[in-house]
Amino acid sequence: MTERPRLGPRRDPAVDRAVLDAARALLVEKGYAATSIDAIAARAGVSRPAIYRRWPSKAHLIAKAVFPDVGFDQKAPDLVGEIRKVIRGTVQLFGSAEARAAMPGLMAEMRQDAGLYDKLSARLDAPTRAELADYLTGDQAHADDTAERSDRDADTVLDAIAGAALFAMCIRDIDDVEGFTASLEDLLLYGVIGLRGRQS
Numbered sequence: 001m002t003e004r005p006r007l008g009p010r011r012d013p014a015v016d017r018a019v020l021d022a023a024r025a026l027l028v029e030k031g032y033a034a035t036s037i038d039a040i041a042a043r044a045g046v047s048r049p050a051i052y053r054r055w056p057s058k059a060h061l062i063a064k065a066v067f068p069d070v071g072f073d074q075k076a077p078d079l080v081g082e083i084r085k086v087i088r089g090t091v092q093l094f095g096s097a098e099a100r101a102a103m104p105g106l107m108a109e110m111r112q113d114a115g116l117y118d119k120l121s122a123r124l125d126a127p128t129r130a131e132l133a134d135y136l137t138g139d140q141a142h143a144d145d146t147a148e149r150s151d152r153d154a155d156t157v158l159d160a161i162a163g164a165a166l167f168a169m170c171i172r173d174i175d176d177v178e179g180f181t182a183s184l185e186d187l188l189l190y191g192v193i194g195l196r197g198r199q200s
Contacts, residue, residue, distance in 0.1 A: 011054070015044075015046055015050060015054075016054065018044040018045065018046060019040060019041075019044045019046060019050075019051055019054070019061065019065075020061075020064065020065040021044070022040045022043035022044035023035060023040050023061055023062055023065040023066075023098075024065050024066065024098045025043065026039055026040060026043060027062070027065075027066070027097075027098045027101040027102050028097045028098055028101055031101055032062070032101055032102050032104065032105030032106070033105065035058070035062065036058065037051055037052075037058050037061075040058075040061070057109075057113070057116075059105075059106060059109035059110075059113060059116050060116060060119070062102050062105075062106060063102075063106060063116060063119070063120055065098070065102075066096070066098050066099050066102045066106075067093065067099070067120065067123070067124055076135070078135075079135045079136065080189060082131065082132065082135045083132075083157070083161075083185070083188055083189060084185055084189075086128055086131075086132065086158065086161055087161050087165070087181060087184050087185050087188065088181055089128075090161050090162055090165045091165045091168075091169065091177060091180065091181050091184070093124070093165070094165045094166050094169040094170055095165075095169045095177055099169070099170065100169055100170050100173060103166060103169075103170040104170060104171075125158060125162065128158060129154050129155060129158050130154075132154035132157055132158055133154035136152050136153075136154050136157070137154075157188070160188065161184070161188065164184055165184070168180050168184075
Protein backbone atom coordinates (compact mmCIF):
# COMPACT_ATOMS: atom_id res chain seq x y z
CA MET A 1 0.00 0.00 0.00
CA THR A 2 1.51 3.30 -1.06
CA GLU A 3 1.47 6.30 1.26
CA ARG A 4 -0.80 9.13 0.11
CA PRO A 5 0.80 12.56 0.02
CA ARG A 6 -0.44 15.02 2.64
CA LEU A 7 -2.57 17.85 1.37
CA GLY A 8 -1.79 21.51 1.99
CA PRO A 9 1.38 23.61 1.80
CA ARG A 10 4.50 22.34 3.46
CA ARG A 11 6.79 24.63 5.45
CA ASP A 12 10.12 24.90 3.67
CA PRO A 13 13.03 24.75 6.15
CA ALA A 14 15.21 26.65 3.67
CA VAL A 15 12.86 29.65 3.90
CA ASP A 16 12.99 29.52 7.70
CA ARG A 17 16.80 29.49 7.63
CA ALA A 18 17.00 32.34 5.13
CA VAL A 19 14.64 34.52 7.16
CA LEU A 20 16.36 33.85 10.48
CA ASP A 21 19.81 34.42 8.97
CA ALA A 22 18.61 37.68 7.42
CA ALA A 23 17.16 38.84 10.74
CA ARG A 24 20.41 38.16 12.60
CA ALA A 25 22.51 39.94 9.98
CA LEU A 26 20.26 43.00 9.90
CA LEU A 27 20.20 43.26 13.69
CA VAL A 28 23.98 43.51 13.79
CA GLU A 29 24.16 45.89 10.85
CA LYS A 30 21.22 48.20 11.56
CA GLY A 31 19.86 47.56 15.05
CA TYR A 32 16.45 46.43 16.26
CA ALA A 33 14.35 49.41 15.14
CA ALA A 34 15.61 49.34 11.56
CA THR A 35 15.25 45.56 11.24
CA SER A 36 11.77 45.63 9.74
CA ILE A 37 9.77 42.79 8.24
CA ASP A 38 10.20 44.43 4.81
CA ALA A 39 13.98 44.57 5.26
CA ILE A 40 14.13 40.96 6.42
CA ALA A 41 11.97 39.79 3.52
CA ALA A 42 14.13 41.65 1.00
CA ARG A 43 17.38 40.28 2.47
CA ALA A 44 16.03 36.73 2.62
CA GLY A 45 14.45 36.88 -0.84
CA VAL A 46 10.97 35.94 0.39
CA SER A 47 7.60 37.67 0.60
CA ARG A 48 6.03 39.36 3.63
CA PRO A 49 3.19 36.79 3.68
CA ALA A 50 5.77 33.97 3.82
CA ILE A 51 7.17 35.53 7.01
CA TYR A 52 3.80 36.19 8.62
CA ARG A 53 2.74 32.61 7.95
CA ARG A 54 5.58 31.57 10.23
CA TRP A 55 5.72 34.29 12.89
CA PRO A 56 2.91 36.58 14.10
CA SER A 57 5.13 39.64 14.51
CA LYS A 58 8.63 40.99 14.06
CA ALA A 59 9.31 40.50 17.77
CA HIS A 60 8.43 36.79 17.64
CA LEU A 61 10.66 36.36 14.58
CA ILE A 62 13.59 38.18 16.23
CA ALA A 63 13.21 36.18 19.43
CA LYS A 64 13.44 32.93 17.47
CA ALA A 65 16.40 34.19 15.45
CA VAL A 66 18.40 35.36 18.43
CA PHE A 67 17.65 32.75 21.08
CA PRO A 68 17.98 29.05 20.29
CA ASP A 69 16.29 26.40 22.38
CA VAL A 70 18.07 25.46 25.60
CA GLY A 71 19.62 22.00 25.58
CA PHE A 72 19.41 19.47 28.40
CA ASP A 73 22.46 17.35 27.60
CA GLN A 74 24.92 18.84 30.10
CA LYS A 75 24.38 17.94 33.77
CA ALA A 76 26.42 19.61 36.49
CA PRO A 77 27.87 17.40 39.25
CA ASP A 78 26.71 19.64 42.13
CA LEU A 79 25.12 22.99 43.04
CA VAL A 80 28.32 24.98 42.52
CA GLY A 81 28.79 23.42 39.10
CA GLU A 82 25.15 24.10 38.22
CA ILE A 83 25.42 27.79 39.13
CA ARG A 84 28.62 28.13 37.11
CA LYS A 85 26.95 26.37 34.17
CA VAL A 86 23.93 28.66 34.30
CA ILE A 87 26.08 31.79 34.58
CA ARG A 88 28.23 30.86 31.61
CA GLY A 89 25.25 29.79 29.52
CA THR A 90 23.35 32.99 30.28
CA VAL A 91 26.31 35.25 29.56
CA GLN A 92 26.83 33.41 26.27
CA LEU A 93 23.12 33.76 25.46
CA PHE A 94 23.12 37.54 25.89
CA GLY A 95 26.68 38.05 24.67
CA SER A 96 26.22 37.50 20.94
CA ALA A 97 26.17 40.58 18.71
CA GLU A 98 22.60 39.93 17.60
CA ALA A 99 21.34 39.46 21.19
CA ARG A 100 23.00 42.70 22.27
CA ALA A 101 21.25 44.50 19.44
CA ALA A 102 17.88 42.84 19.97
CA MET A 103 17.31 42.78 23.73
CA PRO A 104 16.46 46.45 24.40
CA GLY A 105 13.76 46.32 21.73
CA LEU A 106 12.54 42.87 22.73
CA MET A 107 12.20 43.93 26.35
CA ALA A 108 9.89 46.77 25.32
CA GLU A 109 7.90 44.37 23.13
CA MET A 110 7.54 41.86 25.95
CA ARG A 111 5.97 44.53 28.16
CA GLN A 112 3.19 44.83 25.59
CA ASP A 113 2.92 41.21 24.44
CA ALA A 114 2.62 38.69 27.26
CA GLY A 115 2.51 35.88 24.72
CA LEU A 116 6.01 36.76 23.54
CA TYR A 117 7.38 36.55 27.08
CA ASP A 118 5.56 33.28 27.70
CA LYS A 119 7.07 31.71 24.57
CA LEU A 120 10.58 32.87 25.40
CA SER A 121 10.25 31.81 29.02
CA ALA A 122 9.05 28.33 28.08
CA ARG A 123 12.05 27.82 25.79
CA LEU A 124 14.78 29.58 27.76
CA ASP A 125 14.43 30.21 31.46
CA ALA A 126 11.68 27.80 32.59
CA PRO A 127 13.82 24.67 32.04
CA THR A 128 16.76 26.34 33.78
CA ARG A 129 14.62 27.42 36.75
CA ALA A 130 13.43 23.83 37.14
CA GLU A 131 16.98 22.49 37.03
CA LEU A 132 18.15 25.06 39.60
CA ALA A 133 15.24 24.19 41.88
CA ASP A 134 16.29 20.53 41.82
CA TYR A 135 19.80 21.44 42.92
CA LEU A 136 18.68 23.97 45.54
CA THR A 137 15.98 21.89 47.22
CA GLY A 138 16.63 18.26 46.35
CA ASP A 139 19.30 15.69 47.12
CA GLN A 140 21.76 17.58 44.94
CA ALA A 141 21.85 20.41 47.50
CA HIS A 142 23.16 18.06 50.17
CA ALA A 143 25.88 16.36 48.13
CA ASP A 144 28.62 18.69 49.44
CA ASP A 145 29.25 21.60 51.79
CA THR A 146 26.69 23.81 50.04
CA ALA A 147 23.86 22.29 52.08
CA GLU A 148 23.56 25.39 54.24
CA ARG A 149 22.71 27.39 51.12
CA SER A 150 20.00 25.00 49.88
CA ASP A 151 17.14 27.25 51.02
CA ARG A 152 17.85 29.79 48.28
CA ASP A 153 14.98 30.40 45.87
CA ALA A 154 15.64 29.26 42.28
CA ASP A 155 13.71 32.16 40.79
CA THR A 156 15.76 34.72 42.69
CA VAL A 157 19.04 33.03 41.80
CA LEU A 158 18.21 32.92 38.10
CA ASP A 159 16.85 36.48 38.14
CA ALA A 160 20.13 37.64 39.68
CA ILE A 161 22.15 35.83 37.02
CA ALA A 162 19.98 36.84 34.06
CA GLY A 163 19.59 40.44 35.24
CA ALA A 164 23.33 40.91 35.73
CA ALA A 165 24.19 39.26 32.40
CA LEU A 166 21.54 41.22 30.51
CA PHE A 167 22.65 44.58 31.89
CA ALA A 168 26.35 43.88 31.40
CA MET A 169 26.04 42.50 27.87
CA CYS A 170 23.20 44.54 26.38
CA ILE A 171 23.30 47.84 28.27
CA ARG A 172 26.89 48.32 29.42
CA ASP A 173 28.06 46.41 26.30
CA ILE A 174 31.17 45.09 28.02
CA ASP A 175 34.06 43.55 26.11
CA ASP A 176 35.70 41.51 28.90
CA VAL A 177 33.20 38.66 28.86
CA GLU A 178 35.46 36.16 30.66
CA GLY A 179 36.34 38.67 33.36
CA PHE A 180 32.68 39.50 33.95
CA THR A 181 31.74 35.80 34.03
CA ALA A 182 34.40 35.04 36.65
CA SER A 183 33.37 38.05 38.73
CA LEU A 184 29.69 37.07 38.64
CA GLU A 185 30.54 33.49 39.59
CA ASP A 186 32.52 34.75 42.58
CA LEU A 187 29.71 37.08 43.66
CA LEU A 188 26.95 34.45 43.39
CA LEU A 189 28.95 31.70 45.06
CA TYR A 190 30.58 33.69 47.87
CA GLY A 191 28.65 36.96 48.20
CA VAL A 192 29.94 40.49 48.62
CA ILE A 193 31.29 39.52 52.05
CA GLY A 194 31.32 35.76 51.71
CA LEU A 195 33.33 32.76 52.68
CA ARG A 196 36.55 34.02 51.18
CA GLY A 197 36.41 37.39 52.87
CA ARG A 198 34.81 36.40 56.20
CA GLN A 199 36.99 36.96 59.25
CA SER A 200 36.77 34.52 62.15
